[in-house]
Amino acid sequence: MKALVYNGPRNVSVSDVPEPRITKPADAIIQITRTNICGADLHMYEGRTDLEAGRVLGHENMGRVAEIGPAVEKRKVGDMVCVPFNVACGHCRNCERGRTNYCLVANPDPQVAGSAYGFADMGPWSGGQAELLLVPWADFNCLPLPEDATEKQNDYVMIADSFPTGYHATEMANVTPGDSVVIYGSGSVGLMTAYSAILKSAGEVMVVDRHPDRLALAEKIGATPINDSKGSPVDQVMEITGGRGADCGCECVGYQAHDPQGHEHPNATLNDLVRSVRFNGTIGVVGEFVPFDPGAPDEMARHGEIAFDFGQFWFRGQAMGTGQCPVKAYNRYLRDLIHRGKASPSFVVSHQLPLAHAPEGYRHFDARDSGWTKVILSPAA
Ligand code: ZN
Ligand code: ZN
Numbered sequence: 001m002k003a004l005v006y007n008g009p010r011n012v013s014v015s016d017v018p019e020p021r022i023t024k025p026a027d028a029i030i031q032i033t034r035t036n037i038c039g040a041d042l043h044m045y046e047g048r049t050d051l052e053a054g055r056v057l058g059h060e061n062m063g064r065v066a067e068i069g070p071a072v073e074k075r076k077v078g079d080m081v082c083v084p085f086n087v088a089c090g091h092c093r094n095c096e097r098g099r100t101n102y103c104l105v106a107n108p109d110p111q112v113a114g115s116a117y118g119f120a121d122m123g124p125w126s127g128g129q130a131e132l133l134l135v136p137w138a139d140f141n142c143l144p145l146p147e148d149a150t151e152k153q154n155d156y157v158m159i160a161d162s163f164p165t166g167y168h169a170t171e172m173a174n175v176t177p178g179d180s181v182v183i184y185g186s187g188s189v190g191l192m193t194a195y196s197a198i199l200k201s202a203g204e205v206m207v208v209d210r211h212p213d214r215l216a217l218a219e220k221i222g223a224t225p226i227n228d229s230k231g232s233p234v235d236q237v238m239e240i241t242g243g244r245g246a247d248c249g250c251e252c253v254g255y256q257a258h259d260p261q262g263h264e265h266p267n268a269t270l271n272d273l274v275r276s277v278r279f280n281g282t283i284g285v286v287g288e289f290v291p292f293d294p295g296a297p298d299e300m301a302r303h304g305e306i307a308f309d310f311g312q313f314w315f316r317g318q319a320m321g322t323g324q325c326p327v328k329a330y331n332r333y334l335r336d337l338i339h340r341g342k343a344s345p346s347f348v349v350s351h352q353l354p355l356a357h358a359p360e361g362y363r364h365f366d367a368r369d370s371g372w373t374k375v376i377l378s379p380a381a
Contacts, residue, residue, distance in 0.1 A: 002379070003056040003130030004358045009047025010366070012359050017056060020126065020134035025071035028138030030081065033150075034157040035128045036060035037358070037375040039187045040119070040288055042366050043256065048295045049120035057118040058129030059085035060160040062153065063380070065142065066132065074139040080149035081142035082335070083135055084327030085161040087115040087125050090140035101326040106136070114324060121290075129358060131379045143331050146339050154346035154376060155338045158192070162374075163345045164330040165286050166192025166252070170200060172284030172321030173248035177201035182237050182276045183223075184269040185252035186214035188348045188374045189286060193250045194223040195345060199337070202248075206240060208233040208272075210260050213370050217348060229260035237276040245278035254287030255301070264297045267306040274313045283320040348374040355379040 003017045020029055035058045044051045062082040065075050075081060087107075088100035094113065095103050106115035107123040118127020126134065135141050145156050166189050175181055181197045183190050186209035197205045198221060207218035208226045215225035226236045237246055251273055255266040266289075273283055291304040300306065313320070337343035350373040353361050361375040 001131040002355055004058065004127070004355065006044060006051055006055050006057055007053050010045060012045065012057070012362055014356050014358055017130070020132055022067060022069045022134075024136060025069040026137050026139065027069040028065055028072055028075060028135050028142060029067040030061065030063040030083065030128075030133045030135055030142070031066040032061055032063040032128050032130060032133055032379045033381065034062050034153045035377050035379065036157060036160070036162070037129070037361055037365055037377065038161060039189065041362075043254070043288060043290070044120055045362055045366055046295065048256065048293055049290065050292060050294060051120035055118060056127040056130050058127030059117045059119055060157060060162065061117065061128030061133055062145070062157045062160060063133070068138060072138045075142050075144065079142070080145040082145060082156050082159050082331065083117075083128070083133070083141055084143070084331055085116050086324070086327050087117060087123060087136060088141065088328065089137050098329050099326055100328045101324045129355065129377055131355070143335060145335065148339060152338060154349050154352070155344055156335065157376060158345040158348075159327070159331045159334045159338070161325070161327065162188045162192045162348070163196075163334050164327045165189050165325040166194075167196040167330050167334065168325035169193045169250040169252060169284040169286040170196045170248070172282070172286075173250050174282040175200050175202055175248045178203040179247040180204040180206070180241055181248045181250065182206045182208065182246040182273070183250045183252055184208045184233075184273055185287060186211065186218050187252065190252035191217055191221070191348050192345060193252050193286070194218055195221055195343070198222050199343065204240065206237060206246065211368060211370070214373055217373060221347065234272055234275045241278075245281060246276055247278060247281050249273040249277040249281065249283040251283065251285040251287045255289045255293060255306070266296070266301050267308055270306070271309045271312075274309055274316065274318065277316070277318060279316045281316070281318055283318060285320060285322040286325060349376055351375045353377055
C-alpha cells in the first residue's frame, strides 16, 4: 500500500510499504478516509526528534473499518470511526482511571508511559498517513461516528487530536464561564483551544501569534488577536485585562517557540504566560516539550532543559497542568457537539489533498506559508 514515509530531516515520500495484518484477536484494520498533518508532525519532519527513518507518520486518523479480529465485538466492517491519537489498552491502571494518554501497556518501552501512531518515542505503531492503519484494542480505540460521518469528515477527523487537545488545555487551565483566557499559539491546537474556551463561555479569549492568516481565524470565531510582532504580548494582555492578567493561560506552541525574527527560545511562551496570567491563575500546557532535542539551539535544550522563570511562577502562586491529552476523556462528547451542529472545528482546515500530494503539504505547512493553516489528506473518499 502507499504511505507517507519519513526518510530524514525535511525528506518524506509517498512510498510502497507492507500492508498491515491482523495479528492479535482485538486488532482492526481501518481504511483511512481522512488523516491530518499536525504541528507535532513538523517536529519530526524537521529532524527535531529521534524518529527512525522508514517510519510512517500520521496520528490524526479516521476511516472505515475494513477488517476485524475475532475478539472485536462492538465495531463491524464498514463502520465509520475516529481513532484517538493515543494508543491505549483500556485495561491498565492508568487507562482504568481515564488516563489513556499514559497507558502502561501500549508502549513496549518500560521507561515510557503513553503511546501514539507514527510518533517519535511513543511506541512502534505505524501512522495513518497511509491507505490502511492497524488499530489494536479496536473496541476501545475506535469511536463510532453517526450517519453524518461521511458528510462531516473534516469535522470528525479533528477529534482524533487537535479539538480534544485544545479542550484539554482549557480543562487544565480551569476555564470556567466568564473567565479571561490567554492562548499562546494560533496553530490548529491554539485555535481549537480558543474555540473550546468560547464553547465554555469564557468572557474574553486572547490569542497570541504573528501570522495574519491564523490571527484572522482566531478573530473570526470571536477571540481577540494579539500580534506579538507589534509589541510585547504581555503588555498587550495587561492592557486588555486592566493590568490584572488573564485568569487562565494555555500554551499551544511548544519547545520550538521562536521570536518574530525567527530565533528559537524554548522558554519564551512559558515565561510570557507566567507574566500574562494573574496571581493565583492557572496554566495548561499542551504545546509539545521533549526530553531530548537533537537539533536544539543550545546544550541545555538538547536535554530538554529550559530556563523557566520558576521564581515568578511561584511568587504568583500559579498552578500548571502539562502533557498530552487523554483523547478518550472528551472525544465522544465533542463528536456529539459536531453531530448536533453545535461545533464545527473544520473552520481551521485550509487544504484537502490526496495522499500522493502529502510531501507538498508538508513543505508548505512547515514553511508556514500564508493560508496553509491545516492540511487534511484523503487517501480514500
Ligand atoms: Zn496532532
Ligand atoms: Zn492502558
